[in-house]
Amino acid sequence: MSLEDQLGVSSIPQRYVLPPSQRPDLHVPISTTLPIIDLSSLNHHSLRPQTIQDIRMACKNNGFFQVYIYIYIYIYIHTYYLNACTFFFFFFWLPARCSRHCLDYSGLHSRYQVKCAHSILRNSTTKCYIKKTEHVYSTWEFLFSFDFSKAHVTSFWIINHGIDQSTINDALEAAKEFFNLPQEEKMRLFSDDVHKPVRYGTSLNQAKDEVYCWRDFIKQYSHPISDWIHMWPSNPPTYKEKMGNYAKAVRLLQMQLTQIIFESLGLNPNYLQEEVNEGSQVLAVNCYPTCPEPDLTLGILPHSDFGSLTILLQTRSGLQIKDKSDGNWVSVPFVEGGLVVQLGDEMEVLSNGQYKSVIHRATVNGEEKRFSIASLHNFGMDTKIVPAPELVDEKNPKAYKEFSFRDFLGYISRHDVSKQRFIDTLKMKPFESRN
Ligand SMILES: O=C(O)CCC(=O)C(=O)O
Numbered sequence: 174m175s176l177e178d179q180l181g182v183s184s185i186p187q188r189y190v191l192p193p194s195q196r197p198d199l200h201v202p203i204s205t206t207l208p209i210i211d212l213s214s215l216n217h218h219s220l221r222p223q224t225i226q227d228i229r230m231a232c233k234n235n236g237f238f239q240v241y242i243y244i245y246i247y248i249y250i251h252t253y254y255l256n257a258c259t260f261f262f263f264f265f266w267l268p269a270r271c272s273r274h275c276l277d278y279s280g281l282h283s284r285y286q287v288k289c290a291h292s293i294l295r296n297s298t299t300k301c302y303i304k305k306t307e308h309v310y311s312t313w314e315f316l317f318s319f320d321f322s323k324a325h326v327t328s329f330w331i332i333n334h335g336i337d338q339s340t341i342n343d344a345l346e347a348a349k350e351f352f353n354l355p356q357e358e359k360m361r362l363f364s365d366d367v368h369k370p371v372r373y374g375t376s377l378n379q380a381k382d383e384v385y386c387w388r389d390f391i392k393q394y395s396h397p398i399s400d401w402i403h404m405w406p407s408n409p410p411t412y413k414e415k416m417g418n419y420a421k422a423v424r425l426l427q428m429q430l431t432q433i434i435f436e437s438l439g440l441n442p443n444y445l446q447e448e449v450n451e452g453s454q455v456l457a458v459n460c461y462p463t464c465p466e467p468d469l470t471l472g473i474l475p476h477s478d479f480g481s482l483t484i485l486l487q488t489r490s491g492l493q494i495k496d497k498s499d500g501n502w503v504s505v506p507f508v509e510g511g512l513v514v515q516l517g518d519e520m521e522v523l524s525n526g527q528y529k530s531v532i533h534r535a536t537v538n539g540e541e542k543r544f545s546i547a548s549l550h551n552f553g554m555d556t557k558i559v560p561a562p563e564l565v566d567e568k569n570p571k572a573y574k575e576f577s578f579r580d581f582l583g584y585i586s587r588h589d590v591s592k593q594r595f596i597d598t599l600k601m602k603p604f605e606s607r608n
């Protein structure tokens with residue numbers, strides 16, 4: 174059975190109705206403190222340490238951040254032409270204008286612009302990073318209409334950074350086409366065996382869930398891609414190519430992010446290099462159909478992802494995360510072109526609890542189908558993950574038992590993960606860690 178069977182119903186079947194204590198609040202506040210990390214600044218010698226520090230704070234506080242595709246505008250300015258007008262523009266006018274256009278990120282954004290302004294004033298040749306969101310276009314338009322002759326802009330060019338928008342669009346299109354197929358076609362890939370490398374299903378774990386989630390999904394192993402791609406859907410005919418291109422691109426991004434996160438922990442960026450290279454990747458392609466009673470059910474129940482990192486692409490808002498400071502849910506704002514990065518259980522264990530995996534859930538809505546593609550990255554199937562010895566000492570004793578991806582699969586095939594998270598079974602009691 175899948176959610177397609179429920180299309181057109183005016184109330185949700187009892188099987189999907191959550192007990193009142195687990196029902197979502199669809200009006201929780203939108204997070205205004207979600208860090209935005211500019212990955213392009215990693216390549217900038219003077220900005221790199223600050224970016225690593227920003228990632229460290231993001232991981233410590235939330236286990237969660239968003240990365241954006243940036244447009245770089247390189248502006249050449251002859252410093253001797255900098256005058257009061259340019260100073261006013263970079264320090265006051267631009268930050269103020271950005272704040273007005275981007276309410277959720279106002280603080281970050283103006284700080285960010287000020288940082289740009291600083292480096293422009295310091296160097297005669299510099300980069301100005303502009304976020305590619307709706308408000309940026311207006312900022313950008315402004316940059317064009319600004320009389321640069323006063324600042325002697327001699328040249329600029331634009332480069333897209335990160336995963337190409339067309340790769341992202343293609344992957345989402347392939348997902349939509351797959352879920353639009355006749356039910357019999359999709360059911361060929363149906364399985365409730367969590368060990369199957371490619372499987373179509375509904376809810377979280379159909380065989381175990383007492384209450385079903387309002388979600389259909391296809392999960393597919395994706396790395397090394399040549400080992401698995403022949404098992405992916407052959408229909409729609411372009412699925413393998415489009416989803417495959419996205420899988421490869423997102424994996425490269427994950428490798429870069431993993432290195433940065435290790436560095437932010439004070440570890441060598443190449444820590445566990447072999448395990449990272451040989452690690453597995455699972456794409457969870459999710460479809461949340463429109464729901465007549467979204468306040469009674471959830472697309473995915475609260476959980477943390479098992480792996481090291483998850484990179485999430487989504488077509489509209491719906492993701493909520495639990496704020497660790499007060500235990501309240503907050504809604505993750507949707508930004509076109511943005512990718513959400515979440516830390517998983519493996520990273521919590523590896524960091525010996527310095528970083529925590531993020532608890533999240535997906536809500537559904539009555540207006541429009543929502544799609545998401547979660548790229549879940551794990552170390553190898555049988556690689557035993559332990560807290561990094563460098564992060565264990567007298568003051569911070571080993572806090573987790575070792576485990577592997579295979580151990581996790583064994584756990585979810587036997588347990589309802591909404592009742593107890595796998596990571597909670599790994600936490601060591603103080604006397605255990607002394608042994
Ligand atoms: O669709 C979402 O927003 C979340 C998906 C998710 O958490 C998952 O696939 O593990």
Ligand SMILES: [Fe+2]
Pocket residue numbers: 476477478483533547
């Ligand atoms: Fe998840």
